[in-house]
Amino acid sequence: MRSTLQNQTFTAAIQITILTLSIWWLGAPGWIAYLLSINPICFGFYGWDKWRAIQQKSRTPEGALHVMALAGGVLGAWAGQKTFRHKTLKRSFQWIFWSIAILQVLAILSWFYLKYQ
Secondary structure: OHHHHHHHHHHHHHHHHHHHHHHHHOOOOHHHHHHHHHHHHHHHHHHHHHHHHHOOOOOOOHHHHHHHHHHHHHHHHHHHHHHHOOOOOOHHHHHHHHHHHHHHHHHHHHHHHHHOO
């Protein structure tokens, strides 16, 4: 299980890096390029995990899904949950997910407040 998580983490990191650099090279600011990269990849991980669940094969650990949401992929995670109907009924997962989303909203609001005070 540990090697699966390490492989998935490495794969996601490579994908995010390549996509971020490609979007940045096209002229987008770095943080926008990053968010435009991590969200579709996070969305894809939810679809992959749902497919693996249906196939009854090894799955992406919940912690990995939460880390990707925490790293900025919360919109992709939310879209993946809704699109694939995945992890929507598990209360413990939803509690952590929405805590991450609320923390990110508070962080963004704090940043705007401090910047434009």
